Amino acid sequence: MFQVGKLIIGSVLLYNREASFITEGMIKMRPLIGIAGNELLESVPVFGGMAVAYSPNGFIKGIHAAKGNPLVIPIGSPETAKEYVSRMDGILLTGGQDVSPHYYGEEPGLHMQATFPLRDEFEMALIAEALLQKKPIFAVCRGIQILNVQMGGTLYQDLDHDYPDVKIQHVQKTTFKFPTHSVITEPGSHLHELVGGKIQVNSYHHQAVKEIAKGLKPVGYSPDGIVEALEASDLEQSILAIQWHPETMIPDSELMQLFFNDFIERSAKK
Numbered sequence: 001m002f003q004v005g006k007l008i009i010g011s012v013l014l015y016n017r018e019a020s021f022i023t024e025g026m027i028k029m030r031p032l033i034g035i036a037g038n039e040l041l042e043s044v045p046v047f048g049g050m051a052v053a054y055s056p057n058g059f060i061k062g063i064h065a066a067k068g069n070p071l072v073i074p075i076g077s078p079e080t081a082k083e084y085v086s087r088m089d090g091i092l093l094t095g096g097q098d099v100s101p102h103y104y105g106e107e108p109g110l111h112m113q114a115t116f117p118l119r120d121e122f123e124m125a126l127i128a129e130a131l132l133q134k135k136p137i138f139a140v141c142r143g144i145q146i147l148n149v150q151m152g153g154t155l156y157q158d159l160d161h162d163y164p165d166v167k168i169q170h171v172q173k174t175t176f177k178f179p180t181h182s183v184i185t186e187p188g189s190h191l192h193e194l195v196g197g198k199i200q201v202n203s204y205h206h207q208a209v210k211e212i213a214k215g216l217k218p219v220g221y222s223p224d225g226i227v228e229a230l231e232a233s234d235l236e237q238s239i240l241a242i243q244w245h246p247e248t249m250i251p252d253s254e255l256m257q258l259f260f261n262d263f264i265e266r267s268a269k270k
């Protein structure tokens with residue numbers, strides 16, 4: 001007999017975009033998370049030669065386990081970013097191609113890997129809108145890099161050639177499921193509060209943050225001095241950006257699931 005009532009409440013809440021995760025009666029809205037998607041640029045036999053738009057499944061599983069509703073946003077026109085972001089409670093930036101260096105005023109050096117200009121443009125627009133609308137951001141790998149660049153920072157195009165103090169394997173040979181290097185977190189940061197002073201992470205990046213954008217602050221470093229985590233310095237923004245891949249370590253790593261739980265909690269507050 002409550003079924004009809006629940007449906008009515010549900011449909012009313014659906015149009016109230018100000019509030020998510022509302023408890024009213026028996027209805028609890030889960031935060032809606034926009035995952036910035038990727039595309040396979042070349043057709044592969046496994047999809048019968050079809051081009052596909054996709055997100056790695058680990059991101060979807062991590063959000064599900066944290067009781068959020070994931071929605072993959074396919075690469076599209078930058079003009080649509082405002083509409084997408086306004087419908088989401090949080091934006092997740094995932095891994096993938098190198099960020100085009102012209103966004104930070106450089107030509108592509110000899111050790112750059114493939115870029116994807118359409119993805120860059122669309123994600124830059126999503127980030128700009130998320131910042132404007134103060135929607136929580138969780139950024140992973142390429143995500144921390146494009147976030148830093150969008151906000152005015154720069155990257156090392158290739159750590160092995162451009163960062164003289166590199167001493168650690170940042171493109172690990174071990175399977176991504178396992179952590180290989182440590183990250184020291186900054187006391188007082190959200191990251192420190194979440195995971196403590198030192199954690200073990202996996203590593204699959206040949207680029208990294210160089211000059212940190214105004215508006216971001218470093219909260220985690222590898223022992224050879226690479227910035228592995230950033231947060232917003234502006235208290236009105238809710239940002240956690242990390243250089244490693246928690247999505248490939250769950251569900252076996254409870255520690256890595258914490259990042260998804262934290263993101264859903266942050267997105268529920270908005």
Ligand SMILES: [Mn+2]
Nearest residue numbers: 170203222243
């Ligand atoms: Mn690393």
